[in-house]
Amino acid sequence: MKKWLKIGSGVLVGCALAAAGVLVSLLPPRVTSAKPRPQPTFNSNAWVASWDAKDGSKEGKQISSQLNSLSYFGGALDSEGNVIVLGPARQFRKEAFPRYKVTVKKYLTVVNDVYENPEDAKGQTKLKDTDLLQTLLADTAARKAHMDKLFAAVKEYGYDGLEIDYERVWRNPLVAYRYVKFIQELNQEAEEKKVPLRVILEPEVPANTLVFPEGPEYVIMAYNLYGLHTTQPGPKADLAFVDKVMGKVQNMPRPHSIAFASGGCVWTEGEKPRFVTEKEAVALRKQLKAKPQRDEKSQALVFRGRDKKGRQVEAWYADAQTLKAWKYRALQQQTDGISLWRLGGNEKIREYYPGMEQK
Numbered sequence: 001m002k003k004w005l006k007i008g009s010g011v012l013v014g015c016a017l018a019a020a021g022v023l024v025s026l027l028p029p030r031v032t033s034a035k036p037r038p039q040p041t042f043n044s045n046a047w048v049a050s051w052d053a054k055d056g057s058k059e060g061k062q063i064s065s066q067l068n069s070l071s072y073f074g075g076a077l078d079s080e081g082n083v084i085v086l087g088p089a090r091q092f093r094k095e096a097f098p099r100y101k102v103t104v105k106k107y108l109t110v111v112n113d114v115y116e117n118p119e120d121a122k123g124q125t126k127l128k129d130t131d132l133l134q135t136l137l138a139d140t141a142a143r144k145a146h147m148d149k150l151f152a153a154v155k156e157y158g159y160d161g162l163e164i165d166y167e168r169v170w171r172n173p174l175v176a177y178r179y180v181k182f183i184q185e186l187n188q189e190a191e192e193k194k195v196p197l198r199v200i201l202e203p204e205v206p207a208n209t210l211v212f213p214e215g216p217e218y219v220i221m222a223y224n225l226y227g228l229h230t231t232q233p234g235p236k237a238d239l240a241f242v243d244k245v246m247g248k249v250q251n252m253p254r255p256h257s258i259a260f261a262s263g264g265c266v267w268t269e270g271e272k273p274r275f276v277t278e279k280e281a282v283a284l285r286k287q288l289k290a291k292p293q294r295d296e297k298s299q300a301l302v303f304r305g306r307d308k309k310g311r312q313v314e315a316w317y318a319d320a321q322t323l324k325a326w327k328y329r330a331l332q333q334q335t336d337g338i339s340l341w342r343l344g345g346n347e348k349i350r351e352y353y354p355g356m357e358q359k
Contacts, residue, residue: 043337050087075110257337264317277345
């Protein structure tokens with residue numbers, strides 16, 4: 001018997017696949033959810049990347065009074081599916097981020113990037129590996145083994161919570177099915193262990209057609225509208241994109257949050273696009289002696305010029321005014337939290353968090 005699930009853009013995906021002669025239903029499993037754990041009424045979060053932990057931590061301390069949590073983006077996988085943690089994870093865990101009468105929780109973020117040599121931070125062999133995930137999440141036993149490794153890493157490195165950032169899973173219906181099942185089981189395990197859980201979702205997640213459990217904080221990305229994947233220059237987000245992303249999570253269990261990205265992207269004639277921090281964008285603008293303009297639809301800054309080789313250069317990036325405009329738009333739509341990717345390389349980070357009033 002075949003069942004069908006409407007995913008994303010309205011394309012009907014047959015939910016019976018022949019995999020080694022076995023039919024696999026892809027309908028979201030309807031499992032009784034665990035009791036929701038206590039959550040902050042509003043979670044202000046930011047990421048610190050393992051490769052820029054020093055500057056990220058410095059900025060985090062400057063705005064710690066405005067944060068509920070910080071996420072250390074350093075968890076990954078090796079080719080055997082073991083959880084590895086890159087960079088100064090233990091040192092970051094010991095860093096103090098003071099806030100009056102509030103403990104700023106620290107999450108360990110694990111992403112499905114694969115490193116052949118865990119000792120070499122540059123030894124990345126595959127980004128967003130869904131083939132490995134398909135194996136790790138294949139059945140109940142495999143998922144349980146993977147969960148045990150995730151919680152073991154959180155305990156070993158002394159973090160308060162776990163954050164899962166597995167990407168590109170929605171492109172394959174079988175992986176999507178297994179991933180939703182995994183989230184349900186992971187949530188129940190996190191409830192038993194009393195470990196706060198955050199689940200990061202890509203903008204293309206078919207959130208309103210899948211069954212997610214109550215309990216985790218769901219964080220949907222609102223960035224990379226334009227970027228490394230586009231030949232046409234543009235902002236990482238605009239106000240219409242924020243509206244679209246917020247609509248994606250309207251039927252999801254609460255709390256659900258939104259994530260924005262600082263910095264921007266540069267398109268140079270004859271080269272691949274590259275991401276830049278705000279400081280790098282400002283330095284490039286000065287080098288090109290270009291005058292920035294603010295785009296009305298996105299509130300991002302854009303400048304154009306020619307480099308020393310005569311090549312056309314166009315850059316889009318976010319500053320404090322841009323981030324505040326995006327945040328304000330999400331707050332109008334009742335988001336339960338705002339996360340920032342990422343700390344490090346930002347100009348005057350305190351100006352990102354003075355309040356949501358519009359000038």
